[in-house]
Amino acid sequence: MKTNLGRFFEDYTLGQTIHHAVPRTLAEGERALYHALYPARHALYSSDDFATHCGLEGSPLDDLIAFHTVFGKTVPDISLNAVANLGYADGRWLAPVYPGDTLRSQSTVIGLKQNSNGQSGVVYVRTTGINQRDEAVLDYVRWVMVRKLRDTPAPETHIPDLPDVVTPNRLVIPEGLDFTQYDFTLAGEPHRWSDYTINEQIDHIDGVTISEAEHMLATRLWQNTAKVHFDATNRDDGRRLIYGGHIISLARALSFNGLANAQMIVALNAGAHANPCFAGDTVRAWSQVLDRADTDAPGVGAIRLRLVAVKHGAKPFALRADDGKYDPSVLLDLDYWALIPK
Template sequence: MKTNPGRFFEDYRLGETIAHAVPRTVSGGERALYHALYPARHALYSSDAFAQSCGLPASPLDDLAAFHTVFGKTVPDISLNAVANLGYAEGRWLLPVYPGDTLRSQSTVIGLKQNSNGQSGVVYVRTQGLNQRDAVVLDYVRWVMVKKNRLDAPAPEAVVPDLAKVVSPDRLVVPQGLDFTRYDFTLAGEPHRWGDYAVGEQIDHVDGVTIEEAEHMLATRLWQNTAKVHFDATNRADGKRLIYGGHVISMARALSFNGLANAQIIVALNGGAHANPCFAGDTVRAWSEVLDKAPTAAPGVGAIRLRLVATKQGAAPFALKGADGKYAPEVLLDLDYWALMPI
């Protein structure tokens, strides 16, 4: 058999490391397509001159574009037969990615737990994205629900990794040379500094974008994400293609520009959940909450911890969970991350 049906839950072994196929050299084309798919306007990722004024050699690829590229490599081995991508933890961006860099991915299985129905299980992996110099540019944990192929396959011993709820500020990696002391707030688009935000503050990002089937399919192909639930409408009983969770993440991050234009660089992913499915025709809006703040050693640079929530039509303002502790049905994404901002 020469074709690859993908891995099923019973095919994973605790501790194994999987080297994912097809390295990818990124270019300005990825940036242009990323900005065509999402209303992304953060200045550091839009202008070489702006990035150079902040101490970087050039404008890096958007952090989430790098994330999607690394993530996409893992799909044929980790989530081709996924029911759903469930969450993230302990994510850190360790090096900027520039046009001309070549990215590849590898994942280590760090946890396995069969579901009580015996038809699927949860696989936990730690994924690293490496560049052409074998330097790690990105490291994160995710867990995904994967179908079983042989229902009589014995359940593995349940191992659920103990994951940090938050990446501590002392583990945040600030890009070498980053300096916000000469930061141009006019060119960035908003005057709000790190000191202008208070822990507990909530920000309604106002704008909304209706998800289009064609744009979602372009995104999944761009990141080489081949998960069946995104491509094959016959794969789900409702006949709908599930919108790729990364598409929702990038859409919400781009919408957050209105109110957080100066949260320029994502440096850590503390946690995240795709709370409810998203389908073509849904209109996505976003709001943020300031969870924490921390200084950094870089000149003029502060770290801000943000909760980014994406919702769809019908959501109440700042709605998240009901009295039962479950996400409201209109909540699509609940993401907890650290970003860098001028002090």
């Protein structure tokens, strides 16, 4: 048999390292398609001139282009037979990705836990994205629920000890980044690091209604081959599940209205896809300021943000119901660090 059924829960072992096929060279086309799919407008990723005035060699590709590309490489080996992608932690962007860079991915299994029903289990992996110079550009942990195919004994449960937050001293600031000559007019908003207060909440106001066409384009663009996104017969309700990364990028793009100067994502502290999303849903977003930190880079501060994506009609700043579970309207709860001018 030459075709690949993908890995099932019983196919993973603790400490196993998987080198994912196929490397991908990114070009300006990825930027154009990304900006066509999402209302992305952050200046650092839109203008070479703006980026060079901030000390970079040119405009990098959006941080989430790197994330989606690295993530997509892992799908055939990690989540092809997934029930759901459950969460993220301890993620760091380690170097900007520029047009012409080639990325590949590798993952190490760092945790396993079979579910009580014996039909699935949770696999924890640490994934690293590597460029053509063998430099790590991205590193993160995710955990995913994967189906079992065979009736095999449950592995010994091992849940990794993961940090609640990437501490500011672990944030990697791109070499040369300098916001002392930052042009707030061209960036689109006047708000700087000192204008945001801890626990402040920001309603990003705008919304995007998801269509099947753009979702399918996104999953193909990032080569995410998970069956739940492509094959409507894979779910009992006959609907294709919207790729979680699509929701992340939509929410991040919507956050421009209020956070236009939160330019570079440098860490992913935690993340959860709280409820499923389907074509026809309208996505809106809000953010909460969780922390601020100084950096050694000139004019550069770090801001820790909770980004929440919700379905249209959600209560203002809805997050959790009275029972402590996520409100049914919440699609995404993402905790990340971004760099912002001081």
